Amino acid sequence: MKICILSRDKNLYSTSKLVENAEKRGHEVHVIDPLRCYMNITSHKPSIHFKGEPLEGFSAVIPRIGASITFYGTAVVRQFEMMGVYSVNESVAISRSRDKLRSLQLLSRRGIGLPVTGFSHSTMYTQDLIDLAGGAPLVIKLLEGTQGIGVVLAETNNAAESVIEAFRGLKQNILVQEFIKEANSQDIRCFVVGGKVVAAMMRTGKVGDFRSNIHRGGKAEKIKITPEERSTAVRAAKIMGLNVAGVDILRANHGPVVMEVNSSPGLEGIEAASGKNVADIIIAFIETNAQEGKTKTRGNG
Ligand SMILES: Nc1ncnc2c1ncn2[C@@H]1O[C@H](COP(=O)(O)OP(=O)(O)OP(=O)(O)O)[C@@H](O)[C@H]1O
Ligand SMILES: [Mg+2]
Numbered sequence: 001m002k003i004c005i006l007s008r009d010k011n012l013y014s015t016s017k018l019v020e021n022a023e024k025r026g027h028e029v030h031v032i033d034p035l036r037c038y039m040n041i042t043s044h045k046p047s048i049h050f051k052g053e054p055l056e057g058f059s060a061v062i063p064r065i066g067a068s069i070t071f072y073g074t075a076v077v078r079q080f081e082m083m084g085v086y087s088v089n090e091s092v093a094i095s096r097s098r099d100k101l102r103s104l105q106l107l108s109r110r111g112i113g114l115p116v117t118g119f120s121h122s123t124m125y126t127q128d129l130i131d132l133a134g135g136a137p138l139v140i141k142l143l144e145g146t147q148g149i150g151v152v153l154a155e156t157n158n159a160a161e162s163v164i165e166a167f168r169g170l171k172q173n174i175l176v177q178e179f180i181k182e183a184n185s186q187d188i189r190c191f192v193v194g195g196k197v198v199a200a201m202m203r204t205g206k207v208g209d210f211r212s213n214i215h216r217g218g219k220a221e222k223i224k225i226t227p228e229e230r231s232t233a234v235r236a237a238k239i240m241g242l243n244v245a246g247v248d249i250l251r252a253n254h255g256p257v258v259m260e261v262n263s264s265p266g267l268e269g270i271e272a273a274s275g276k277n278v279a280d281i282i283i284a285f286i287e288t289n290a291q292e293g294k295t296k297t298r299g300n301g
């Protein structure tokens, strides 16, 4: 098969592992920087060009679209879909998962356990928003935050009010969320491929930090997840429409709650912690599922 990996950098661990395993399985792989693709969208025959040449003959696309290039990156994936090329995660699903509010709304509609979460554009009724989320202690998050930056624990209602007002003053969109204290600075990353959890890890925050992010000094280790966690992760990925997903779960007293679903989950941490060759599993999934014109949406909407 001729496979296109849409990635900004072929030296990234995840990208190079996918290349290595695809080649090992006998495929021809091209790493293409989506930001350097250009397209003709008015033609009846959609095409994508890269370095002066049309991209042709691909059987599958693996999008590795970072959060900072979602807008243009998903346009390139959508163009591939319009050309009938199979994408392991479709553009619509990637866009959906990048919008945290939309994701939480979709997951809650289908009965997935979530931390009680409030959001508001206006700062006029901050105290009511705090009450809506169950009162302090509360976690306040920048919608655009990543790697634990912009995730704050407010222990009292006064602190919560100050943090919310400060963030809103900076014109940032925020979420206000019930603090799952019993999660104990730990979260679980379930790596889902094709409707199965193929690897899982538990991340533990450094002492004194409730955030488990590796970038904030957290550590990852292998973990055996419960059947309920497994089915929650699988259902969350399915609701988002993602074949490949990293589902982040907290262990709450009342069962697993989903924090978010990632559409381009990294491979390095999960492979190291679980000992699984996740890249190989992704390529194997593509081998059995890639078909010309097989897209749910063909870039619709
Ligand atoms: N409601 C919560 N209750 C308890 N702990 C939480 C809660 N929300 C987040 N945390 C902890 O903080 C960490 C960071 O939060 P979150 O994953 O939402 O933000 P992020 O990592 O900055 O964003 P992203 O995952 O999109 O990069 C989580 O991994 C988890 O350990
Ligand atoms: Mg996170």
Ligand SMILES: [Mg+2]
Binding pocket: 260, 262
């Ligand atoms: Mg994330």
